[in-house]
Amino acid sequence: MTEHAVRVRGLRKRYGAVAAVDGVDLDIRRGEVFGILGPNGAGKSTTVGILLGHRGRDGGEVAVLGEDPARAGRGWQARIGVVWQDESAAEEMTVAEIVRHFAGYYPRPRDPGEVIALVGLQERAGVRAKHLSGGQRRRLDVALGVIGRPELLLLDEPTTGFDPVARRQFWSLIRALAAEGTTIVLTTHYLEEAEELADRLAVISAGRVRAVGEPATLGGRAQAPARVRWTNADGSSGEIVTATPTAEVAALAARFGGEVPGLRVSRPTLEDVYLRLIGHAGAAGEAGEVAR
Numbered sequence: 587m588t589e590h591a592v593r594v595r596g597l598r599k600r601y602g603a604v605a606a607v608d609g610v611d612l613d614i615r616r617g618e619v620f621g622i623l624g625p626n627g628a629g630k631s632t633t634v635g636i637l638l639g640h641r642g643r644d645g646g647e648v649a650v651l652g653e654d655p656a657r658a659g660r661g662w663q664a665r666i667g668v669v670w671q672d673e674s675a676a677e678e679m680t681v682a683e684i685v686r687h688f689a690g691y692y693p694r695p696r697d698p699g700e701v702i703a704l705v706g707l708q709e710r711a712g713v714r715a716k717h718l719s720g721g722q723r724r725r726l727d728v729a730l731g732v733i734g735r736p737e738l739l740l741l742d743e744p745t746t747g748f749d750p751v752a753r754r755q756f757w758s759l760i761r762a763l764a765a766e767g768t769t770i771v772l773t774t775h776y777l778e779e780a781e782e783l784a785d786r787l788a789v790i791s792a793g794r795v796r797a798v799g800e801p802a803t804l805g806g807r808a809q810a811p812a813r814v815r816w817t818n819a820d821g822s823s824g825e826i827v828t829a830t831p832t833a834e835v836a837a838l839a840a841r842f843g844g845e846v847p848g849l850r851v852s853r854p855t856l857e858d859v860y861l862r863l864i865g866h867a868g869a870a871g872e873a874g875e876v877a878r
């Protein structure tokens with residue numbers, strides 16, 4: 587068994603003049619939750635499509651669960667779960683029928699009833715797919731992605747259209763699957779989701795990987811200066827950007843003789859780091875025009 591669930595070297599894919607994927611390297615370890623972030627058109631779905639064997643490639647090496655997706659067979663496919671954008675299940679069948687039907691494709695499926703409950707669709711089990719709301723459909727897609735007890739689960743923007751409660755239920759589901767040892771790769775535009783779920787993240791823009799790392803340390807985030815803000819006695823705001831926030835807070839506490847009014851200490855958020863990595867000139871704390 588190889589250490590990596592996914593290993594990609596020098597991956598390239600062009601659509602006419604567009605280099606959708608332009609030399610991507612990725613190592614995704616077994617058992618990890620790996621997030622892929624990037625702006626619209628960055629090449630995320632193209633990359634995931636190649637990992638699944640849904641799309642061909644123009645260059646590079648790809649191994650997914652030890653096999654090349656371009657040549658792997660049905661046995662390999664059964665080890666992988668997918669939640670793909672714009673996937674739509676059979677319209678006339680009910681949720682329970684569809685989940686049971688898909689369970690039949692796999693050698694060791696989960697219990698369909700359990701999976702329906704896992705995605706919070708138990709109240710809708712008898713409803714035809716065509717009568718589900720957008721978010722409920724996405725939950726059904728997630729159910730179909732996990733029904734086969736996959737070793738590797740690839741999710742392309744899985745929580746688009748989810749309400750906040752459904753999103754949190756989905757996060758619990760992903761954590762539970764990760765705890766069972768499932769390797770999970772997900773693309774998302776929700777930075778909060780990436781921060782909540784991912785052990786590591788890759789930021790992709792214009793077909794290239796700009797950074798890979800843990801959410802807390804990505805792009806030098808942990809070493810970035812902190813911003814210390816407070817409110818002065820006359821009501822004006824004070825602010826220092828410093829590499830030694832603890833010392834600044836201690837000095838402020840001494841100056842105020844105790845509690846510092848309106849004290850806030852902040853480091854760059856994942857969004858700040860993300861915007862800088864994708865070259866968004868309006869990223870927080872940086873001068874320059876906002877690219878639109």
Ligand SMILES: Nc1ncnc2c1ncn2[C@@H]1O[C@H](COP(=O)(O)OP(=O)(O)OP(=O)(O)O)[C@@H](O)[C@H]1O
Nearest residue numbers: 601604605606624625626627628629630631632633
């Ligand atoms: N089938 C296709 N034919 C032509 N061009 C394509 C095709 N699929 C993708 N592209 C182009 O390749 C680039 C990468 O697209 P891709 O869908 O991989 O981006 P993405 O990062 O998933 O974006 P989004 O966040 O919008 O889903 C884009 O410029 C897109 O227009």
